[in-house]
Amino acid sequence: TQLLEQSPQFLSIQEGENLTVYCNSSSVFSSLQWYRQEPGEGPVLLVTVVTGGEVKKLKRLTFQFGDARKDSSLHITAAQPGDTGLYLCAGARGNKLVFGAGTILRVKS
């Protein structure tokens, strides 16, 4: 059983469209992180959310942490081909990061 359920697993959209990726759990996390990974490279941290209800913006990306700190979402506005990649959410539990299954995003021009 995946501790962090991430959806959708795969998303193929046209340039300019909006999208949302969800990360849900029945467990509480002290913090939650979102990463973007390109093929053959390591994950790159996009944001860390810590406080329940927190909303953070990074240009066209908006991250939200649920009030109960069990879920999070990543919303991308006006997606661009450069946004293509694997998006991973990860929750901090004790000494470790628990990763979601990942969302493969493909933005077509």
Place this chain on the structure above:
Amino acid sequence: GAVVSQHPSWVICKSGTSVKIECRSLDFQATTMFWYRQFPKQSLMLMATSNEGSKATYEQGVEKDKFLINHASLTLSTLTVTSAHPEDSSFYICSAREGGLAGEQFFGPGTRLTVL
């Protein structure tokens, strides 16, 4: 942000040989380093956690005699895949954390291992 390097970036070896992968924190001291394994188009799977100067803690199902981890200094951890077999072929990624539990993990660029 902090930089973590891995060497080699890719390696091809024959079945039965051992391969060592290095993970270095370049501009900070990493009290804890983590080793992950990733299959194509899948998420990261934690293999083990290592603290400098102590034995690594392995996740369930990961053979400690197969995947030897050494964290000899605050800037270097190594993963040795012993007697590698084709099923060990994968993308191995390390991360390093400065400080305690609240510290951020910084990921290396990964090492692609192919066992023939």
